[in-house]
Amino acid sequence: MMKKIITILLLCITSHHTFAQNQIEMATALRSSGKIYVVVLVLLTIFVVLGIFLFMLDKRIKKLEK
Template sequence: MRKFLLLFFSTLSSVAVYAQEEVGMADTMRSEGKIYVVVAILGLILFGLFGYLVVLDRKVTKLEKKLPEKK
């Protein structure tokens, strides 16, 4: 348990160090306006995944209604 806690806190401290560094690529993309393209593509992908899940849920519900109920 002690080793686990030591590993956990050392991981947290390393994450905090990386969070303080500046990301040059993001600043460059933001200044050139390309970051909006990346955000739009990510939004489109997430929207597509959400739509797929909705369609899949409807299909599963339809199949569940067709199955006879077992008592």
């Protein structure tokens, strides 16, 4: 499980550097007005909730398989 978490974190960090190199007008406008943090927070919340849901679902499926 720890390997999966570390792999996901490394992929997130790597993709951040890849996408951060390009300047996009919409992102620049959101960043200058401070709204980019709201967008990032919403996306982060969605991914965390989805991850928790999938983790719980996996535990239930393993329990049913036994």
